[in-house]
Amino acid sequence: MRAAPSEGVARGWVRMVAVARGTTVGARSMTAALIPGIHLSATLAEPAHFSGLEKISLLIGIAISLVLFFWRFGPILRTIFRSKKDNDFSLHPIRRRLWDFVWEVLCQGKVIRQRPLPGLAHAFVFWGFLAFALVSLNHIANAVGLGFLNPASDLGTFYFFFAAAWALLVAVSITALFVRRFFVRPIWLGEKVSYESGVIAFLIFLLMVSYLGAFFVDASGTAVKVLWWTHTLTLLVFLPLIPHTKHLHLVISPFTVFLKRDGFSRIPPLSGDEDFGLVSGKDVTQLISLQVYSCVECGRCTEHCPASNTGKVLNPKEIILGTRSYLNEFGPASETSLLTDMREVPSNNPAAKYMSMEAAFECTTCGSCEYQCPVGIQHLPIIIGLRRGATNTGAWEDTHGTKLFLALEKHGNALGLSAMERDKFIQKQAFPIFDGTQEYCLWLGCMGGYDPKGREIIADFARVMQYLGTTFGVLKKEKCTGDPARRLGNDLVFQTMAEFGLKAFETAKVQKIVAICPHCVRTISNDWREYGIAPEIEHHSEFMARHKARLPKQDSGESIVYHDPCYLGRYRDVYEEPREIVSLAGELVEAPRSHERSFCCGAGGGLAFLGEESGERVSHVRAAELAGTGAQIVGTACPFCNTMFRDALSAMGEAPPQLLDIAQLTARALPASEMRTGEQ
Amino acid sequence: MKILVAIKQVPERDAQISIAADGRWIDESDLSYTINEPDAYALEEALQLKEKNGGEVVVLCAGPERVTSTLREALAKGADRAIHIEADDLGERDTLGIAQLLADAARAESPDLILTGLQSDDLGLGQTGVVLAELLGIPHATIIMQVEVTTAGLKVKRELEDGWFQYVEMPLPALLTIQSGGNKLRYATLMGIKKAKTKETKTVQAAPATAAQAITLERVYLPEKQKKTEILTGTPAEVAAKLVEKLKFEVRAI
Numbered sequence: 001m002r003a004a005p006s007e008g009v010a011r012g013w014v015r016m017v018a019v020a021r022g023t024t025v026g027a028r029s030m031t032a033a034l035i036p037g038i039h040l041s042a043t044l045a046e047p048a049h050f051s052g053l054e055k056i057s058l059l060i061g062i063a064i065s066l067v068l069f070f071w072r073f074g075p076i077l078r079t080i081f082r083s084k085k086d087n088d089f090s091l092h093p094i095r096r097r098l099w100d101f102v103w104e105v106l107c108q109g110k111v112i113r114q115r116p117l118p119g120l121a122h123a124f125v126f127w128g129f130l131a132f133a134l135v136s137l138n139h140i141a142n143a144v145g146l147g148f149l150n151p152a153s154d155l156g157t158f159y160f161f162f163a164a165a166w167a168l169l170v171a172v173s174i175t176a177l178f179v180r181r182f183f184v185r186p187i188w189l190g191e192k193v194s195y196e197s198g199v200i201a202f203l204i205f206l207l208m209v210s211y212l213g214a215f216f217v218d219a220s221g222t223a224v225k226v227l228w229w230t231h232t233l234t235l236l237v238f239l240p241l242i243p244h245t246k247h248l249h250l251v252i253s254p255f256t257v258f259l260k261r262d263g264f265s266r267i268p269p270l271s272g273d274e275d276f277g278l279v280s281g282k283d284v285t286q287l288i289s290l291q292v293y294s295c296v297e298c299g300r301c302t303e304h305c306p307a308s309n310t311g312k313v314l315n316p317k318e319i320i321l322g323t324r325s326y327l328n329e330f331g332p333a334s335e336t337s338l339l340t341d342m343r344e345v346p347s348n349n350p351a352a353k354y355m356s357m358e359a360a361f362e363c364t365t366c367g368s369c370e371y372q373c374p375v376g377i378q379h380l381p382i383i384i385g386l387r388r389g390a391t392n393t394g395a396w397e398d399t400h401g402t403k404l405f406l407a408l409e410k411h412g413n414a415l416g417l418s419a420m421e422r423d424k425f426i427q428k429q430a431f432p433i434f435d436g437t438q439e440y441c442l443w444l445g446c447m448g449g450y451d452p453k454g455r456e457i458i459a460d461f462a463r464v465m466q467y468l469g470t471t472f473g474v475l476k477k478e479k480c481t482g483d484p485a486r487r488l489g490n491d492l493v494f495q496t497m498a499e500f501g502l503k504a505f506e507t508a509k510v511q512k513i514v515a516i517c518p519h520c521v522r523t524i525s526n527d528w529r530e531y532g533i534a535p536e537i538e539h540h541s542e543f544m545a546r547h548k549a550r551l552p553k554q555d556s557g558e559s560i561v562y563h564d565p566c567y568l569g570r571y572r573d574v575y576e577e578p579r580e581i582v583s584l585a586g587e588l589v590e591a592p593r594s595h596e597r598s599f600c601c602g603a604g605g606g607l608a609f610l611g612e613e614s615g616e617r618v619s620h621v622r623a624a625e626l627a628g629t630g631a632q633i634v635g636t637a638c639p640f641c642n643t644m645f646r647d648a649l650s651a652m653g654e655a656p657p658q659l660l661d662i663a664q665l666t667a668r669a670l671p672a673s674e675m676r677t678g679e680q
Numbered sequence: 681m682k683i684l685v686a687i688k689q690v691p692e693r694d695a696q697i698s699i700a701a702d703g704r705w706i707d708e709s710d711l712s713y714t715i716n717e718p719d720a721y722a723l724e725e726a727l728q729l730k731e732k733n734g735g736e737v738v739v740l741c742a743g744p745e746r747v748t749s750t751l752r753e754a755l756a757k758g759a760d761r762a763i764h765i766e767a768d769d770l771g772e773r774d775t776l777g778i779a780q781l782l783a784d785a786a787r788a789e790s791p792d793l794i795l796t797g798l799q800s801d802d803l804g805l806g807q808t809g810v811v812l813a814e815l816l817g818i819p820h821a822t823i824i825m826q827v828e829v830t831t832a833g834l835k836v837k838r839e840l841e842d843g844w845f846q847y848v849e850m851p852l853p854a855l856l857t858i859q860s861g862g863n864k865l866r867y868a869t870l871m872g873i874k875k876a877k878t879k880e881t882k883t884v885q886a887a888p889a890t891a892a893q894a895i896t897l898e899r900v901y902l903p904e905k906q907k908k909t910e911i912l913t914g915t916p917a918e919v920a921a922k923l924v925e926k927l928k929f930e931v932r933a934i
Contacts, residue, residue, distance in 0.1 A: 273874050392870040405867035411694060419694040492870040
C-alpha cells in the first residue's frame with residue numbers, strides 16, 4: 001500500500017486518494033502481493049518532464065506519421081471527390097440521416113443486432129476509442145506541456161478511470177476478435193488470412209496495455225517513460241496504417257452512413273445522353289466511391305447472399321472490392337470497362353471473375369447485402385448499375401434475357417403471352433373494369449393475369465374483397481410494371497412500361513391500388529417516381545391485415561410456416577401484416593431465417609425469367625429450409641415465391657407441405673356463397 | 681457491303697382488329713403498329729452480315745407518317761440510315777405499285793444486297809420482294825434461313841417443304857426474302873435509341889400511281905368460325921372406311 005496520506009499530501013493528492021481508496025483497494029493489495037515491485041497507483045502516472053530531444057523526436061514522429069497518413073489518404077480523397085457528382089443527391093431527409101448516424105454509428109445498432117457477439121466486441125472497441133479520444137489528445141499534449149486533464153483533479157480521476165474501464169473492455173474485445181479472425185476463422189472474412197488485421201489488433205492491444213500500465217508505475221521512474229513512448233509510438237504507427245487497410249472505415253464510414261442514398265435499393269436516374277449506367281470509371285459516382293472505400297470486408301453481405309450461398313460466382317463483397325481496385329488502378333475518369341468481360345485482365349487474376357457479367361447477372365436483388373452492411377454500402381444500385389451498363393449498351397447478350405425484353409416490348413407482359421389471354425381471364429372471372437366508381441383498382445400483374453397459379457391467388461383475393469364488401473375494378477389494359485427490366489438494367493423497356501402504366505392509371509382516374517405482388521407494389525410506388533406519381537398502392541397483406549377483425553378465424557390448428565418475400569420485407573418493411581393473416585388461418589411457424597434475414601426464393605431481379613442457374617438452386621435451398629420446420633403449409637405472399645416453391649417442393653418428393661398464398665389461406669374459410677367457379 | 685432492308689409496318693399482333701365501315705380494309709384508328717416479323721429477321725440478318733463483313737445497313741419503308749416509328753426502331757437496333765417513302769395511299773396500290781416505289785428508292789442507293797421478309801403479317805402475299813427483284817433486274821432467292829458471303833457472291837440456305845433445305849450460290853447484287861426464326865432477334869437498347877437520334881432519315885415523296893391496280897381488294901372479313909360435327913354409324917370397319925373417305929375427299933387431310 002503506497003498511498004499513505006503523507007505522500008498524498010506531498011503530491012497534492014489528498015482528496016483523490018480518499019476517493020480512490022474505496023474503489024481500488026482490493027485490487028491494489030492483490031497486485032502488490034502477486035507481483036512485487038509493481039503496485040497500482042490510484043492515479044495514472046504521467047512522465048513529469050520531457051527533454052528537448054524528446055519533444056523534437058515527438059514532433060518529427062508526428063510529422064512523419066501524418067505525412068504517411070495523407071500520402072495514402074490524399075489520393076483516396078481525390079478519387080472520391082473527382083468521381084462523378086450524384087445528380088439526385090440531397091441531404092433531405094436530415095432527420096432520418098441523423099437517426100441512422102446515431103443508431104448505426106454511435107449505438108452500433110446494426111453491427112450488434114445482426115452479429116451479436118462479434119458485434120458487441122466491435123462496439124466495445126468503438127466506444128472505447130471514443131472514450132480514448134480525450135485521453136490520447138491529453139497524452140500527446142503532455143509532452144509539450146499542454147496537458148489539459150490533470151490526473152489529480154476530480155475530473156481527471158474520474159475520466160482516467162472511466163477510460164481505464166474502457167481500455168479493459170477494448171483489450172478483452174480485441175483479443176476475442178483476434179481469436180475469431182485467426183483461430184475460429186469464419187469463412188465470410190475471406191479465405192486469405194489478413195495479417196494486417198493481426199498487426200492492427202496487436203497495436204490496439206498495445207495501446208490499451210500501455211495505457212493501463214501507467215496505473216501501476218511511478219510517475220518519476222523510467223517505466224513511465226517507456227510506457228509513454230510505447231503508447232505514443234503505437235499511435236504514430238497506427239495512424240498511417242489506417243488508409244492502407246480496411247481500417248479506413250474508422251475515418252470515412254461515419255460519413256458513408258450519414259450520406260448514403262435515401263431509400264433502400266434506390267436506383268438513381270440516368271443523367272444525360274451519355275449515361276447508360278455503370279459502364280466505366282467515369283460513371284462511378286462520389287457516393288459509390290465513398291462506399292467502396294468504406295468497405296470493412298466483414299463479409300456480412302456475402303454471408304447472406306443467396307447467390308454466394310448456392311455456389312455461384314457472385315460475391316457482393318468482391319463486387320465492392322473489385323470496384324475499389326478498379327478505382328485504384330484506373331481512376332474515376334477512366335473509360336475502361338468496369339466489367340472484366342470487356343477489358344484486358346491478367347489471366348492469373350483470381351478476382352477478375354467477381355467483376356464479370358456472369359456475376360452481375362446472378363443477383364436476385366434480394367437486398368440482404370445492402371440491408372446487412374454496417375458501413376452504409378448500398379450494393380444494389382452498384383450491381384444493378386453494372387447491369388444497366390451492360391444491358392443499355394447491348395453488351396449483355398443472353399437468350400433468355402433478350403426473349404424477356406422482346407416479350408415485354410411486344411406483348412407487355414413478362415410471360416410472353418398474348419394480351420388477349422388476360423382479357424379472357426377477366427371475362428371468365430367477371431372482374432368489373434375500373435370505371436372510377438369503385439374504391440380500389442385491383443392490379444393483376446403478369447402473374448395474376450397470366451400465370452395459372454397467380455390467377456388462383458388473384459381470384460381468391462378478389463373473393464376476399466367481395467366478402468369484405470370492398471368495391472374494385474381492374475384496368476382494361478395492363479402491362480408489366482417493368483420490374484424485371486428495371487432490375488436487369490433495361491431502362492428503355494422499363495421507361496416504356498412505367499409511362500404506359502402511369503398513363504393508364506391517370507386515364508382511368510385511379511385513386512387506390514391493391515396488388516398481390518410485392519414486386520409490382522415496389523416498382524409502382526417507388527421506381528416509377530422517375531417518370532411520374534402513381535396512385536397510392538398497397539400489398540394485399542396490408543389490405544387484409546387492416547380488415548382482419550372481419551375475416552374469419554380458422555380453427556384448423558394447422559402449422560403454417562411463413563416465408564418473407566424480399567420485396568415485402570426488406571424492401572417495404574412489411575413483416576407483421578402477413579403474419580397476422582397467417583395467424584388467422586392456423587398456427588404461425590417461423591423459419592430459421594425470417595423477417596429481415598429471410599432467404600430469397602431465387603426469382604427476383606428478373607432471374608425468374610433467365611435460364612438455369614449454376615450451382616444449387618436458390619429455391620430448393622429455401623424450400624428445404626421451410627419444409628424442414630415440419631409445418632403442414634408453406635405460406636407465401638408473393639406469386640413469384642409461390643411459383644418458385646411450387647417447383648422446388650414438388651421436386652422434394654414425398655408429401656411436401658401444401659403451398660398457399662395468404663389470400664388463399666384466407667379465402668378457403670369464406671362461406672361457400674362467395675365461391676366462384678374456375679380459376680383460369 | 682451495302683445492304684438495303686425493305687420493311688413494312690403492320691398492326692400489332694395482339695391488336696383488336698375490326699373491319700372498316702366500307703368492308704374493304706380494317707379500321708385503322710386506335711391501332712398500334714409494329715415491324716412486320718419476317719422483316720425484323722431480315723433486319724437482324726443484315727445487321728449480322730454487317731457485323732461480320734462490314735459495310736452499311738439502310739432501312740427502307742413506304743407508308744404514312746406513322747411508319748417513322750418503325751424506322752427509328754430499326755435505327756436503334758443498329759441500322760445506319762433510313763429512307764421513308766411517304767405515301768398515304770398504299771391501300772390503293774397493288775404489289776407491283778408498291779414494288780415500284782421501293783425500286784425507285786433502291787435504284788438511287790444501288791445496294792449490293794437487298795433483304796426483305798418473305799411475306800407480311802397482314803396481307804401475306806409474299807410477292808413484293810420477288811417483284812422488286814424483277815423490277816431491278818437482279819437475281820433473287822426466297823424463304824432464306826442462312827446467308828453466307830463467299831468470294832463469288834452469296835451462299836444461301838432456302839427452306840423447302842417437309843424439312844428439306846436447298847443451298848443456292850448466287851452472284852451479287854441480289855435480293856433475298858428472309859424466313860422468320862433463322863436468327864435470334866436483338867433487343868433495342870437505350871444506347872441504340874440515343875444513337876438513332878443522330879442518324880439520318882431521308883424522306884422521299886412517293887411518285888403518283890401510274891397504272892391502275894391489277895388486283896383490287898373486294899372484301900375483308902374476320903375468319904368465320906366453323907364447327908361441324910357428324911357422327912358416323914355402322915360397324916367399326918364401315919366407320920373406318922367412311923372416315924378414310926371423308927378425310928381423303930372432304931377434308932383432304934390424307
